[in-house]
Amino acid sequence: MNHEHNIVTGLPRVILHNTISLDGSLKGFEADLSIHYSIASSLKVDAYLVGSQTILDASDEIPAEADTEPGRPEYDPTDIRPFWVVVDSRSRLKGLLPYFRKMEYLKDIIVLISDATPKDYQEYLKERDYPFIRTGKQKVDLADAFRQLSLDFRIETLLTDSGPGLTNALLQKNLVDEISLVLAPFVVKKGQYKIFNELELNSEHIRLKVLDTQNLGNDHFWIRYQVKK
Numbered sequence: 001m002n003h004e005h006n007i008v009t010g011l012p013r014v015i016l017h018n019t020i021s022l023d024g025s026l027k028g029f030e031a032d033l034s035i036h037y038s039i040a041s042s043l044k045v046d047a048y049l050v051g052s053q054t055i056l057d058a059s060d061e062i063p064a065e066a067d068t069e070p071g072r073p074e075y076d077p078t079d080i081r082p083f084w085v086v087v088d089s090r091s092r093l094k095g096l097l098p099y100f101r102k103m104e105y106l107k108d109i110i111v112l113i114s115d116a117t118p119k120d121y122q123e124y125l126k127e128r129d130y131p132f133i134r135t136g137k138q139k140v141d142l143a144d145a146f147r148q149l150s151l152d153f154r155i156e157t158l159l160t161d162s163g164p165g166l167t168n169a170l171l172q173k174n175l176v177d178e179i180s181l182v183l184a185p186f187v188v189k190k191g192q193y194k195i196f197n198e199l200e201l202n203s204e205h206i207r208l209k210v211l212d213t214q215n216l217g218n219d220h221f222w223i224r225y226q227v228k229k
Helices: 005-009 033-042 052-057 097-101 119-127 142-153 165-174
Strands: 013-020 045-049 083-087 108-114 133-134 155-161 180-185 208-219 221-228
Touching: 013 033, 013 165, 013 221, 045 052, 045 165, 052 083, 052 165, 083 142, 097 108, 108 119, 108 142, 119 133, 133 142, 142 208, 155 165
Parallel strands: 013 155, 013 180, 045 083, 045 155, 083 108, 108 133
Antiparallel strands: 180 221, 208 221
């Protein structure tokens, strides 16, 4: 955890982590999930930032009986499990959150919403005792949400391995501190999502500094970059 970074900026340190093919694709090849998640775990973060689309993509695996609400889990300050921080201003995940809340490896789910989020979804979150942060008019104001996560939940390091939508939003708003990439030994045909797909920036480019490179074996490499600001 980077306590100095948190004190100076008031924002958690944000790590963008993903497994990509050599051409930057996120899909179209078989990712080695054991490598992907062992690297993510080794970074010892306080929370995982998850886009609503990532959860929707996994919703086919959720059994029908999973919509029973388990209630807010109990945890204490010594609990080292991470939070899940879910961006869901459009209330796309109503009825899906309980399944993930039951998972043993996370502490609880914090939902980020905006002023435009339907009132019935806000009531749904309140009734089921989900902690949530409302900020931004139409879309979630990620910078303000991150400050509140730091203040209210003592979250100092966030990791996200979501798709290009959330990835690009974070980069466009200059909220990423580190990029962690596992390079898989594939080149993928056209039509697959790229990690930096159609990135719009306020400047000409983002300057990076290599922090570390490792040969992980099985033809995989891990590269860590610091985002220079």
